[in-house]
Every structure is written in C-alpha cells, then in structure tokens.
Amino acid sequence: MKVIVIGLGSMGKRRIRLLRKYDPSIRIFGIDTNEERRRLCEKEYGIETGASLEEIFSSHEPACAFICTSPLSHHKIITECLEKRMHVFAELNLVSDDYDKNILLAKDKNLVLFLSSTFLYREEIKKMKEILQESNGCVNYTYHVGQYLPDWHPWESYKDFFVGDKRSNGCREIFAIELPWIIDTFGDITKVDVMKNKISSLEIGYNDNYFVMIQHNTGHKGLMAVDVVSRKAVRNMEVFGENLYMSWDGSPTGLKVYDYNEKKETYVNLYHEIDQLDGYSSFIVENAYYNEIVSFFNAIRDNHTPIYSFEKDKEVLKIIDGIEA
Numbered sequence: 001m002k003v004i005v006i007g008l009g010s011m012g013k014r015r016i017r018l019l020r021k022y023d024p025s026i027r028i029f030g031i032d033t034n035e036e037r038r039r040l041c042e043k044e045y046g047i048e049t050g051a052s053l054e055e056i057f058s059s060h061e062p063a064c065a066f067i068c069t070s071p072l073s074h075h076k077i078i079t080e081c082l083e084k085r086m087h088v089f090a091e092l093n094l095v096s097d098d099y100d101k102n103i104l105l106a107k108d109k110n111l112v113l114f115l116s117s118t119f120l121y122r123e124e125i126k127k128m129k130e131i132l133q134e135s136n137g138c139v140n141y142t143y144h145v146g147q148y149l150p151d152w153h154p155w156e157s158y159k160d161f162f163v164g165d166k167r168s169n170g171c172r173e174i175f176a177i178e179l180p181w182i183i184d185t186f187g188d189i190t191k192v193d194v195m196k197n198k199i200s201s202l203e204i205g206y207n208d209n210y211f212v213m214i215q216h217n218t219g220h221k222g223l224m225a226v227d228v229v230s231r232k233a234v235r236n237m238e239v240f241g242e243n244l245y246m247s248w249d250g251s252p253t254g255l256k257v258y259d260y261n262e263k264k265e266t267y268v269n270l271y272h273e274i275d276q277l278d279g280y281s282s283f284i285v286e287n288a289y290y291n292e293i294v295s296f297f298n299a300i301r302d303n304h305t306p307i308y309s310f311e312k313d314k315e316v317l318k319i320i321d322g323i324e325a
Helices: 010-022 035-045 053-060 071-083 099-108 123-135 170-186 286-302 310-324
Strands: 002-006 027-031 048-050 064-067 087-090 113-115 140-146 189-197 209-216 221-227 234-241 244-248 255-259 264-267
Touching: 002 010, 002 053, 010 027, 010 035, 010 064, 010 286, 027 035, 027 053, 035 048, 048 053, 053 071, 064 071, 071 087, 071 099, 087 286, 099 113, 099 310, 113 286, 113 310, 123 170, 123 234, 123 244, 123 255, 140 170, 170 209, 170 221, 170 310, 189 310
Parallel strands: 002 027, 002 064, 027 048, 064 087, 087 113, 140 221
Antiparallel strands: 140 234, 189 209, 209 221, 234 244, 244 255, 255 264
C-alpha cells in the first residue's frame, strides 16, 4: 500500500514513525512546502518527498492520506484527497469548515474519512469509563488542563503556529482534545456555564483561561478549568461521588481508585509497554496514536466503524463555539 503524509512537522513525523511500526511494507511519501522539513524526513526516514500533492499523486497514486498540516488548512486538503479517491486520516481540525461537503463526498466515493481523537484511544480513559459504569449513581468531577503557551513548541514562537490564531487558539485546541472523551465517558452535554478572561501578558487575541461548569444528560456534572497560562503542564482529574473516588494525573501510570472499605488508594496498571518519546510531556503516550492508525486501517480493510467521526466532531465544535461566545 502507498500512503502520503501531508505536513512533515512533529505530528507528520510521528505518523510516519508509527506507520512504519504498524506495517513496514507500507510505502510512505511525504509532502511539505518547507524544503528543510522535506530534506530532514528524506534523510531520517528514507522516504520520497514533494512540495505538492499533485507532484506525488501523479507519479504514485497513493491509496491513503494522513493530513498533518495546521488545522485551518485541513478542509481544502481533505477535499482534494477525497476527489483523488484517497481514504483520509485527518488530525484535529478545530473548525468545521466544509464538514458537510467532505462527509458527503466521502460517502459518495465510498471512502473512509477518519478524524483523530487520540484520547479516546487512551487505556486510562477507557478504564475510567468502565469504572464509572460499574459504580452506579451520579458523580461530579473537576478537571484542570493547562500549559504555558510558549512551552507548547519551545523551538518556535507561539505567534508563528496555529495556536496564535484566534480561530485555532490554544484553549480551543484543549477543548477539542478533551471534550470528545468527556462526553463519551460522562454523557452528552446539556448545559454549560462559563467564566473566562485574559490574565496573562501573552500576545494573543483571545481568552487565555476558562472555568466551565458542565451538566450531562446522565446526571453527572463537572468543572473544567482550561488555560494556556499554567507554568507547570498539568492534567489533573478527580471524580467523586457516594460510590466512587478516582483520580488521574494525565500520565499512563497515574490512574488511581480509592478503596473506601480499605481506606486506601491503589494505582490501576494498564500497559504492558508504554511508548513515549524523549523530550515530550509524560502526558503524551504514543500507544494511543498507534491505536488510531490501527482503527483507520481496520475501517478501510474490514469496514469497521471508527469510534469518532466528523459528524460527532461537528457537534463538539458547536459546544466549543458556545463556550467561546
């Protein structure tokens, strides 16, 4: 099989590495307008690269495309790939531009249109959902996710990549990462109440912190604190109710459940092997990114239904629009 990876930044390189792990026989091509990125990927991964989709497609006609460019550029690239009869794997979009058009186009051409939602593939999150379902009764949760914006990509200015843009801002990206699994775990959101403002000296044209109170249709409710100002990168969750207390620090080994009979907390071990790259936060687990790739190819080869979709993301983005409004 021939696959193209469009966008050879940090995420594109991750997908190349994991594609190689998934199936070494896959022939990978890279596309990026930045010549230095192309040369680096040619040297590091031994792949052929080009500056445009047309340049690679005309010679090789790949079957699949992984779109790893900045989110605001995704919709046009998705359309172009679908029109060339390629199955599409897209990273987070953050905006719903051309969603309806591309959903229909994929259906018309009988192609897989797959959207990344990596945290839905995390073992800790799947386990939290399982524990919650077994506990009976309603719970509350508090969840703080934050990291100082200049630390996101320390090798470049935050003003030079997509989180500096108001439409694809840093807080919006956090909500787009977290809300799909929050909804999947606790239930559809029926109401939100929001407090937000800007408290930092960051040169951004959007709010840098949010407190969001959430009501779910299941009776569960939560408080999310989301920001791009926390000088320590944090992902801290507490879930509490009459029959359950559990906490998670965002790491693959950080899920704990309180045994109220024994009066002690115990760690929940979930991984035989944890794949993490040097230089990344402990929150970044390669296993989940790999599992998404497996799901994508299962959808192509065996017609499996992915656990996330553009249709679901369209509803999540409406919620985020409401939070930002």
